[in-house]
Amino acid sequence: MSNANQAMAARYKNNFLKEIEEQAEMGEWVKMCMQCGVCSGSCPTNFHSGWEHPPQEIFMMIRAGKREEVLTSPSMWMCTSCYNCYVRCPRKLPITHIMHGIAEYAYRLGLAPKMQPTLHLSQTFWRNCTKTGRVNEVKLTQALYFKDGFMAGIKKGLEMKDVALGLIKAKRLNILEALGFGHKCKDQQGIQKMLAKARELEAKRKNRQVTA
Amino acid sequence: MSEKKHAAYICSGCGLGERLDIAALEAVAKKEGKMQVVRTHPFLCSEEGVAMIRADIEGEGVTHAAICACSRRAKTEAFNFPTTAISRGNLREGVIWVRPDTEEARETTQEMAEDYVRMACAEVKAMTQPAGNPNTGTNKTLMVVGGGISGMTAALEASRAGYKVVLVEKTGSLGGWAAKLHRRVPTREPFKSPEDTGVADMVAQIEADPNIKVYLNATIAKTAGAPGRFKVDIAVESGPTVTEDIGAIVQATGFSLYDANKLPHLGYGKSPHVVDQSGLEALARAANGGVIKRADGKEVKSVVFVQCAGQRDASGEHLPYCSGYCCNTSIKQAIYFKDANPDVDTVVLFTDLRTPGNGEDFYRSAQNRGVIFSKGVVSEVVPSGDGLTVKFHDLILDDKNAQIEADLVVLATGVVPNSGVNIDALSAPQVEGQEAAGSEGTETGGEVKPVSILNLTYRQGPDIPQFKWGFTDSHFICFPYETRRTAIYAAGPVRRPMDIAQAIEDATGAAMKAIQAMENAGLGRAAHPRSGDLSFPTARLEGCTQCKRCTVECPFGAIDEDEKRFPLFNESRCRRCGTCMGACPVRVISFENYSVNTVGAQIKAVNIPDEFENKPRILILACENDAYPALDMAALNRNCYSAFVRAIPVRCLGSVNTIWITDALNSGYDGVMLMGCKHGEDYQCHFVKGSELGRYRMSKVYDTLKGMNLEPERVLDLEVAITDLHTLPKKIDEYTAKIQEIGLSPFKGF
Structure with a gap:
């Protein structure tokens, strides 16, 4: 257990609902669910592996105090942000945002499942894009292809080779990006400064929540 | 009335003149209908047409008029002649609107119209204009039984409408369950927090109201009489029994919590x-x-x-x-x-x-x-x-x-509703654990036996009939407050489970209906659903065999027995459904304008073609509450059906006497269609039990058919709702085809 996780678990004891309400973004909405199940019925990732608990169940588990099970679950990470649940919820709960909020909280506590594809993509994308201020498409694709090992990456690359060649021909892909060339942001220092400031603000906000 | 004079009026408006041979209809009315006066008008319901009829009534002394125009449900205000017996020949909705306007259909359509003219003439000759129930009571005091939210609301609402109220409460204080609550569920925006029950305020209003007389620690020892003239004995704990004259009753006896x-x-x-x-x-x-x-x-x-x-x-x-x-x-x-x-x-x-x-x-x-x-x-x-x-x-x-x-x-x-004794269980054969004698509650084995609430002196039992699970019976969709006892209304959770807000609404409605019932009773008129009807049942007692079927079957407990064990009609309690008339095996019960004769005469008036013409005749007896309007609406939509049917409206399927069916089949009809409302658990019958009783009786008709060597298909019992306007014509046509398939009746020409 990470330190942050231990601290939170100790702080809220048995009241996981209160913990989510105060710590996770949009968590205050969880108590308003009326268990109709429209969200679960509307979710396009329903019946797919990895989707253990639909939103309705996640909300119920939070109320039932199943802390460990919820926070380590890959379910919230399976959300494709299609917003079907959000639109259909008769109680007008921002379900998509709540899912992201819980996922983010689990990540913050270090409980999010490692190598979960969505989580991996988010991290890879973020690192890639914040480096120069613009996405290095070739490097991003490489990172994603080789996620599950060298051979898997080669295989995927061969599978997609026609698409890649087409993109190059149409001047949609700069192969030189692999060597660090390609488009970048003009004021790279400025971008880094902005990001640092944002991080600082975020930390302050979360710190306030933790000590509140 | 000194002398009868019969007249027929035939309208040629609304396309009747173009589609039908009006001169032939006039001839039918004159020769076969034996009408002394026969007149035609191009627009009978116009001021001029009505004036023509009125002139005949006043000048020529016409006492009975057969108006052959549109359905009896149309133009009722124009054809309103209070002193004259009126029958209606339905030529528009019954004939031209349900028949195709083609050359080949012309002959059968004309035959249909002529039959309806014959039927209207025959009917009007068999009826007299009702004069109203003479046995009225004009008391206008409302008694409310139960001092909870529902009872207090009914009392206050009736008082506000200007009526005196007697409020009887079993316990020592008003308020019922609501008085035991800390707060109630919110009633107004933003519906977020519990609010004050409001009971104290209502009790104060009642105490300050000079129109409301409250009896606490009191129960009803006896309720006798009829709407407008109830005599109620109120037993007050540690005091003398008081007798109050009452016009109508609201029973708001509420509920007990499930144990x-x-x-x-x-x-x-x-x-x-x-x-x-x-x-x-x-x-x-x-x-x-x-x-x-x-x-x-x-x-x-x-x-x-x-x-x-x-x-x-x-x-x-x-x-x-x-x-x-x-x-x-x-x-x-x-x-x-x-x-x-x-x-x-x-x-x-x-x-x-x-x-x-x-x-x-x-x-x-x-x-x-x-x-x-x-x-x-x-x-x-x-x-x-x-x-x-x-x-x-x-x-x-x-x-x-x-x-x-x-x-x-x-x-x-x-x-659990506090609805008193289940009188159906009383009359049913004794089942284990059920109690027959009912009015005193005794405790045996932890079960409290129900105590009668109203102690009615009605032959049919001391309380109002129950429906399911002890809740009082009411026509759920159309007449929710009505019980099966005229001028006694159930309000609040005794009728169905409900909360305070619904109980208040319910009690207001019940108070309003009770006021209507008192007013109608004073004028000798029926309460709903034949509101305003002046006819009432009478019996030729010299023909009565004292079989008691009428007293048992009356869904409204209107008929008691006199000391010689003859039926004793309480006209004010009667809803005029005619179930007694349908039940009577010796046919001694009748209404002035609706009797075994008025319908029988119509059945006999129809011209039955001989077997070689291959024109079957099918009799439709249609409930006037749902089935007959459905036929009218089918006509309004120009949904055509067979020209071989002749429809006669009946007050309720319960009023259908089996003699009509045997008579019809004996005189050469090829089939009979009975159209009535749904019965059973989710019944639609406006008289609650009428269609059920009627159908039970009809089930015996099949034995008669066997005795006559006729196929059972010759009588068809159909459940018809008012919404069946599109399917009903198809069902009529299917039945006509079926009759043609099994062949015409062998009784033709006898």
């Missing part, structure tokens, strides 16, 4: 910390806004509400129905805890949270306060240490072994 002692698995009786909803109200009243404490004085830190405790039970052991108000009540009670101390853990375990009215907002406000709602079925509540463990099946997570600890458990047990 939680029947729920030992939920811990009731095993632990003092398992209470029902009324138990929690008592704790909340004791706390009066402060922290709520248990019976042992300990502050409650966690509470679990168990919904549907002993309700919505499919096993048959407990109440099968939903009591409607308990979800909102549990929400309210959870808010009591949260408002006194937000740190109290409050969990509501429900299967379906049902929050009628604006309860949804209230539900949300409780969620906002942090009340936890979990979908689950409680299997057991067991004492553990100082508190309780609630074991339940979590339905969302499908966790069968879920459990919560709680200091206090509240059971939502639901309602």
Whole structure:
């Protein structure tokens, strides 16, 4: 257990609902669910592996105090942000945002499942894009292809080779990006400064929540 | 009336003149109908046409008029001649609108029209204009039985409308259940917090109202008489019995909570910390806004509400129905805890949270306060240490072994109506455990036998009839406040489970209906659904065999027995359905304008073509409440049907006497279609039991058919609703085809 996780678990004891309400973004909405199940019925990732608990169940588990099970679950990470649940919820709960909020909280506590594809993509994308201020498409694709090992990456690359060649021909892909060339942001220092400031603000906000 | 003079009036407007041979119709009315005066008018319902009829009535002394124009349901205001007997030949909706305008259809259409003219002439000759019930009572005092929210509302509403009220309450104070509540579910925007019950205010209004006389600690010893002239003996505890003259009665006797002692698995009786909803109200009243404490004085830190405790039970052991108000009540009670101390853990375990009215907002406000709602079925509540463990099946997570600890458990047990004695069980053969003699409650084996509430002196039993699960019978869709006893209205939870807001609405409606009933009774007119009808049943007692079928079958308890055991009609209690007339095996019961004769004469008047013409004749006896309007509406939509049918409206299927059917088949009709309302558990019959009784009687007709060597298909019993306007013509055509398939009746020409 990470330190942050231990601290939170100790702080809220048995009241996981209160913990989510105060710590996770949009968590205050969880108590308003009326268990109709429209969200679960509307979710396009329903019946797919990895989707253990639909939103309705996640909300119920939070109320039932199943802390460990919820926070380590890959379910919230399976959300494709299609917003079907959000639109259909008769109680007008921002379900998509709540899912992201819980996922983010689990990540913050270090409980999010490692190598979960969505989580991996988010991290890879973020690192890639914040480096120069613009996405290095070739490097991003490489990172994603080789996620599950060298051979898997080669295989995927061969599978997609026609698409890649087409993109190059149409001047949609700069192969030189692999060597660090390609488009970048003009004021790279400025971008880094902005990001640092944002991080600082975020930390302050979360710190306030933790000590509140 | 000195001398009868019959007249027929034929309209040639609305296309009748173009589609029909009016001169031929005139000839039929004159020669076969034997009408002394026959007149045609191009627009009979116009001022001029009506003036023509009126001139005949006043100048020529016409006493009976057959108006051959449109359906009897149309132009009733134009053809309103109060002193003249009127029959209506339905040439428009009954003939031209349901027949195609083609050359080949012309002959059969004309035959149809001629038959309807014959029938109208025959009918009017057999009837007299009703003069109204002479046996009236004009008392306009309303008696309200029960001083709870419903009863107090009915009393106040009637008083505001200018009527005197006698309010009888069994206990020593007004207010009923509502007086025992700490707060009630909110009634106005924003529907977020429990509010004052308002009982004290209502009681003060009643005490200050000079129109309302209140009897506390009082019960009804006897109710005799009829609408407008009830005599009610009120037995007051430790006092003399008082007799009051009453015009109409509202029974608002409310409910009792389902006995939680029947729920030992939920811990009731095993632990003092398992209470029902009324138990929690008592704790909340004791706390009066402060922290709520248990019976042992300990502050409650966690509470679990168990919904549907002993309700919505499919096993048959407990109440099968939903009591409607308990979800909102549990929400309210959870808010009591949260408002006194937000740190109290409050969990509501429900299967379906049902929050009628604006309860949804209230539900949300409780969620906002942090009340936890979990979908689950409680299997057991067991004492553990100082508190309780609630074991339940979590339905969302499908966790069968879920459990919560709680200091206090509240059971939502639901309602049982206080509707008195079940008179159907009284008349039914004795079943084990049922009680026949009923008016005194005695305790045997823990079960309290029901005590009669009204103690009616009616032959049919001391209380108003019940429907399901002890709730009083009423026509759910159309006439919710009506009971099966005229001028006695049920209001509030005695009628169906409901909350305070609904009870107030219900009681207001019942008070209004009771006022109408008193006014109608004073004028000698029927109450709904034949509101304003002046006819009433009479019996030729010299022909009566004292079989008592009329007294047993009357759905409204209108017929008693006199000292010589003849039927004694109480006209004011009668709804004019004619069930007695249909039941009478010797056919001695009749109305002035509706009798075995008026319908029989129409049946005989129809011209039956001989067997070689291959034109079957099918008689339709259609209930005038649903089936006949459905036929009219089919006509309005120009939904055509066979020209071989002849429709006669009847007041109710219950008024159909089997003689009509045997007569029709004997005189050469090829088939009979009976069209009546749905009967049974979700009946639609406007007279509640009429269609059921009528159908039961008709089931015996098949023996007669066998005796006559006729196919059973010759009589068809059809359930028709007013919405069947599109399917009904098809059913008529199918039946006509079927009759042609089995062949024409062998009785033609005899």
